[in-house]
Amino acid sequence: MKILKRILKIVFALIGLLALIAIFIVWIDVSGTNYLEIDKNDSAYHNSYLITHVNIIPMNQDTVLVDKMVYIKDGIIEKIADTIEVNAIQIIDGENKYLTPGLIDMHVHVWDRYELGLYLSNGVTAIRNLWGMPMHLRIKEDVFEENIFSPSFFTTGPKLTGSEFIGDDNLNLTNPKEAEEAVISYKERGYDFIKTYYGLNKPIFDAVIEQANISDMDIVAHPSQKVPFIYHLNSQIKSIEHAEEIVQQPLQFDLDTLKLQPIIDSISQSKNTSYCPTIMVFNNIYQMMMNDNILDSETLQYMNPLIKMDDSKRQFERWFNAKQKDPSTVDRIKKQHDFHLTIVKKLHEAGVPIICGTDGGIGVTLPGFSIHKELAFYKEAGLSNYEVLKTATVNASQTHAKMNQLGTIEKGKLANLLIVNENPLANLATLENPTYVFIKGRKLNREMLDFFNEKAKNRKNLMATALSYLENIIIEK
Numbered sequence: 502m503k504i505l506k507r508i509l510k511i512v513f514a515l516i517g518l519l520a521l522i523a524i525f526i527v528w529i530d531v532s533g534t535n536y537l538e539i540d541k542n543d544s545a546y547h548n549s550y551l552i553t554h555v556n557i558i559p560m561n562q563d564t565v566l567v568d569k570m571v572y573i574k575d576g577i578i579e580k581i582a583d584t585i586e587v588n589a590i591q592i593i594d595g596e597n598k599y600l601t602p603g604l605i606d607m608h609v610h611v612w613d614r615y616e617l618g619l620y621l622s623n624g625v626t627a628i629r630n631l632w633g634m635p636m637h638l639r640i641k642e643d644v645f646e647e648n649i650f651s652p653s654f655f656t657t658g659p660k661l662t663g664s665e666f667i668g669d670d671n672l673n674l675t676n677p678k679e680a681e682e683a684v685i686s687y688k689e690r691g692y693d694f695i696k697t698y699y700g701l702n703k704p705i706f707d708a709v710i711e712q713a714n715i716s717d718m719d720i721v722a723h724p725s726q727k728v729p730f731i732y733h734l735n736s737q738i739k740s741i742e743h744a745e746e747i748v749q750q751p752l753q754f755d756l757d758t759l760k761l762q763p764i765i766d767s768i769s770q771s772k773n774t775s776y777c778p779t780i781m782v783f784n785n786i787y788q789m790m791m792n793d794n795i796l797d798s799e800t801l802q803y804m805n806p807l808i809k810m811d812d813s814k815r816q817f818e819r820w821f822n823a824k825q826k827d828p829s830t831v832d833r834i835k836k837q838h839d840f841h842l843t844i845v846k847k848l849h850e851a852g853v854p855i856i857c858g859t860d861g862g863i864g865v866t867l868p869g870f871s872i873h874k875e876l877a878f879y880k881e882a883g884l885s886n887y888e889v890l891k892t893a894t895v896n897a898s899q900t901h902a903k904m905n906q907l908g909t910i911e912k913g914k915l916a917n918l919l920i921v922n923e924n925p926l927a928n929l930a931t932l933e934n935p936t937y938v939f940i941k942g943r944k945l946n947r948e949m950l951d952f953f954n955e956k957a958k959n960r961k962n963l964m965a966t967a968l969s970y971l972e973n974i975i976i977e978k
Contacts, residue, residue, distance in 0.1 A: 533965070534614040536956055537649040539943065548576040548916070548942030551587050555595025558925060560602050560894045561909040563887045565924065571600065573916040576942035580912060593944070598936060599924050601890070602908055603627065603652075603917035605897035606872050608742060608777050608858025611637065612805040613969075615960050616861075616868040617651040618953030619803060621945060623869035624935045626917035627653035627897070627907050629858070631721060631742070632660060633692050634973040641691065650940060653907065653917060655694065657721055658687035659977050661709060663700020672977060674701070677708030684712040693903065694719050694739075701725040703732075710737050719901050724750055730764065734771035739900050740856060741768075744778040744841040756840045761847060769851035775900050776853050778845050780838070780878040781871045782860035787834045789817050790824045795865055802959050803867050807966040816864045845882040855879065856900055857893035873933045886926045916942040 539546055550573045557566040572580040572587055603626025611617070611630045617640070620628055630637055637656040644654040661683060664675040674680050684695055695718050697709060706728055713720050719739040723746070724730055730751040733741050748754055751764050768776065789795055796817055801809060823830045848855055857879070859871040872893065879889045898908025906915040918939040923931040938945045 533960070533962055534618075534649075534956070536952070537614060537618060537651065539647055539650060541647070546943050547591070549574050549590060550593050550939075550942065550944065551585060551590045552593045552595050552600065552920075554597055555600045555920065556597060556924070557581065557910055558599055558601040558890070559910045560890060561911060563926075565599075565926065568597070571910070573939070573942045576916050578910065578912055578914050578916050581910070593937075595920060599921050599931070600910065601919045601921060601925055601932070602894040602910055603919055603938065603940070604872055604893040604932065605629075605857065605904075605907060606652075606859055606861060606893070607740065607856045607897050607900065608779050608860050609868065610860065610862035611640070611656075611868070612808055612862055612966055613960075613962055614640065614649070614651075615957035615962070616805070617649070617654075618950075619867070619869035619957050620652045621650060621869075621938055621940065622950040622953045623872060624919045624921075624932050624938060625652055625869055625872055626919075626938065626940055627904065628655070629694075629721075629897075629904075630654070630656040631696050633658040633687070633696075634969065635976050636969045636972070638691050641693075647941065650943070650945065652940070653904075653915070655901070655904065656692055657694040657696035658683070658690075658692035659973075660696050660698040660723075661701065662698045663702060663705065663725070663727060665700055674705050674709075677704050680705050680708035681712040684709060684716055684718060688716040688718055692718075694721050694901070696721045696723065697725060697738075698723045699725055700727060702727040706732070710735055713737050726750055731767050734767060734774055736771075736773045738774060740775040740777050742777045742779060742858065743783075744776075744780060744844045745783050745837065747844055748837060748840060754837075756836060758843060758847075761844065765844075765847045765851050765853070768848065769853050774853075775856045775896065776848050777856045777858040778841060778848075778879075779858050779860045779875075780841050780845065781875040782864060782866045783834075783841060784838050784874075784878070785865050786816075786820055787831070787838055789820045789865060790831045790834065793821065800867060800870070801865060803870065803954070803957055804865070805862070805966055806960065806963040807970075808863065810963065812863055813865050842878060842882040845879060845884075849882070849884055849888065854896045854899070855884075855892045856897045873930070876929055876932075880929060886929055889929060890925060 552571040557569050570585040572585050604624050605627040606625050607629045609628045610632050633656045641654050643649045644651045659672045664673050695713050714737050720737050722733045722738045723742045859875045860866050861868040861871045876889050895908040898904045916939050919935040920937040921931040921935050
């Protein structure tokens with residue numbers, strides 16, 4: 502009986518500790534990023550406008566609708582026409598600038614709320630977070646309740662891996678029953694999608710797919726090396742991540758375009774699967790080897806301090822040491838990056854929907870800023886500006902049913918929009934500095950967006966991030 506009482510005391514103490522950690526984390530998040538809070542009583546933040554004299558890039562077709570009006574009502578696009586009469590509405594003169602759908606980054610890793618402002622300042626109005634933790638459910642709730650300025654927020658649960666991939670960031674599955682229970686749990690707790698990762702063998706993978714279908718949860722797949730690559734071309738899997746996984750798995754690092762073509766053909770035959778190349782994050786390996794001072798660069802001041810101290814440093818040291826040991830590694834990495842561009846070109850030519858993702862938030866890949874470099878790589882791979890924009894707008898929005906309200910400028914769509922100075926169909930760089938960002942119809946001007954950048958720069962939230970990570974380990978492991 503005494504032993505039972507002691508065990509109960511320990512259990513209750515752990516529960517109390519967990520509760521205190523969660524409360525402390527929430528308090529730090531809210532107090533440090535209260536500049537993102539929406540005051541719904543402030544007329545500056547209402548979500549109904551009439552935009553006049555604006556040129557529209559609708560993205561449901563390759564065209565420009567010249568000198569139009571757009572009526573946004575309660576955060577939704579209500580009407581698009583040459584002339585619209587609305588009483589008692591604030592009017593925004595578009596000054597013959599260009600209205601585009603907000604950008605969507607389909608592969609990010611969010612570590613704190615400061616990053617939400619970085620995405621908005623770069624015109625990213627929706628993100629798909631691919632490593633879920635409890636803090637992401639809190640962010641998702643605040644976004645849904647419209648308590649904070651943030652991109653539309655979607656998140657997978659924790660990564661599902663095989664038993665040998667032991668680590669704080671994985672949920673290690675040893676049998677199909679565990680796989681079923683994990684999918685059911687993530688659905689009940691409010692995660693949007695399932696992310697599969699390395700080490701899933703066929704029986705466990707089958708269980709994940711079957712339960713995801715029953716639970717109506719789309720799967721995002723980082724390919725597992727325990728099953729053939731084509732095994733990921735399942736209707737429940739809505740996107741496959743990383744161009745380098747094609748090189749590493751089916752090609753076994755053989756950069757041969759003849760061997761690549763059958764793989765591309767097999768992907769193209771799957772009508773439900775998009776591909777998210779994440780060119781940017783692999784290219785950053787090359788950038789780290791070319792710049793010995795990259796960790797001290799001004800741009801890295803926008804990285805989460807814990808990630809910069811740990812992940813960024815470890816990745817830099819890994820590739821710096823690889824270069825020192827074998828100088829030819831630099832050329833090898835550059836050649837593989839160039840081959841990734843060939844993969845993008847071949848995927849596009851085969852009609853595979855390409856969706857833009859950056860892997861922002863890890864290594865030296867900056868949240869928000871990196872999407873413009875990712876888009877530039879697609880342009881380099883041979884896509885037209887319109888085709889490039891599709892990857893971060895309409896293609897992305899069509900990947901999952903719950904994202905269908907995004908991606909185009911049409912009646913009934915969510916007013917996640919950008920006003921930019923030039924026509925992005927002629928100059929993609931104009932997207933880097935939007936004049937206005939609308940998030941669910943609420944307008945953010947350039948001054949406010951620059952303020953978001955400054956607040957995120959050199960932030961002092963290392964301990965808060967560490968506590969969020971600790972919370973994740975306690976709850977998810």
